[in-house]
Amino acid sequence: MHSPDPLRHGGNRWQVAAALGCRPEALLDASASLVPFGPPASVRRALHRALRGPALRAYPDRGHTALRAALAAHHGLPPEMLLPGNGAAELFTWAARDAAAAGLNLLPQPGFADYDRALACWGAAPCRWNAMPGAALPPERLSDGAAPPDGAATVLWICNPHNPTGALWRREALLPLLERHALVVCDEAFLPLVPGGEAHSLVPLVPGHENLVVIRSLTKLLAVPGLRLGYAVASPARLQRWAGWRDPWPVNGLAAAVAQPALADGRWLRRVQAWVAREGPWLQRQLAALPDLEPLPTSANFLLLRGAQSLEPLRGRLEREHRVLLRSCRSFTGLGPSWLRLSLQDRAGNRRLLRALRQATASTRSASRSARR
Ligand SMILES: Cc1ncc(COP(=O)(O)O)c(C=O)c1O
Known part of the structure; x- marks a missing residue:
């Protein structure tokens, strides 16, 4: 059967849910960059x-x-x-x-x-x-x-x-x-x-x-x-x-x-842009306070995170343990595994994302410390 490369696009909610054995709605999908409170x-x-x-x-x-x-x-x-x-x-x-x-x-x-x-x-x-x-x-x-x-x-x-x-x-x-x-x-x-x-x-x-x-x-x-x-x-x-x-x-x-x-629907357009203007800088500040991750400045409803080393273990942990999907950047030539892309969520979603990132970075760091011992 023809099966497109899942790394080339975000938003693979159905495949990930099937692999994790959970409902698609249980996932927080920050791998595709859609307005999270739509459709209007x-x-x-x-x-x-x-x-x-x-x-x-x-x-x-x-x-x-x-x-x-x-x-x-x-x-x-x-x-x-x-x-x-x-x-x-x-x-x-x-x-x-x-x-x-x-x-x-x-x-x-x-x-x-x-x-x-x-x-x-x-x-x-x-x-x-x-x-x-x-x-x-x-x-x-x-x-x-x-x-x-x-x-x-x-x-x-x-x-x-x-x-x-x-x-x-x-x-x-x-x-x-x-x-x-x-x-x-x-x-x-x-x-x-x-x-x-x-x-x-x-x-x-x-x-x-x-x-x-x-x-x-x-x-x-x-x-x-x-x-x-x-x-x-x-x-x-x-x-x-x-x-x-x-x-x-x-x-x-x-x-x-x-x-x-x-x-x-001009009200929708204004609401969406107000959300990007509000949540974008807020999430950026919160992400900048996390260890080992550098959020890059953005004008859009998504941003890049850069790590000192591969962020793929972190991405895997977020997916498996927190049901949070971030976009792997391995398919973006020039970026590779030390980058992830994430999309802006509503405030509750952004808090869930940050909680998951805090816990997963801590677990990933302690796993790599034990591996070095
Ligand atoms: C930069 C960019 N352009 C276009 C598209 C595709 O848009 P559509 O879903 O309307 O085909 C995407 C989808 O992710 C995208 O990231």
């Missing part, structure tokens, strides 16, 4: 309404007319510049098809593994640019130390805020990249969660830049990974081409039905 009531209500109407029984509108209109109104762009998808992940596949044809692909390292998957679909072998914590844009060096290729057509993939570091690139830093690269693919999956983040979105630049693709996700913001909804913002000609390549009904009727009420 507006989405639940829209789903109930949709279940009573044709959304379930009829084939979805292949032109996504209402959904595109809602997304267009949200961003103040013409509907032809928006293409809804089955999460952001599906749209990376089509962006990658264009990217493979446009030139040499430069992927961030460390970065989200799905860009690799999407490029591999089209046989493209990427280079990496250095996106380690503290790195600046434009990339001055590739991750192997070489200078970025001069004169060759290049495709730059960026993620803003960056997964896994949580770094937020400022729009001024991104603007010159549009002049340098044949294509820029900007993943803004987490941007709506970042307080003040929209000021750095590249979406308003799409009308003036044929070579820009922005991909957004509503999955994180609304906490609906089981429903899945994302969209691409790009030139109408590009999106029309993609629409001709994909399967006929990539966005299901229920996902389409929740988008409009969710986008109109």
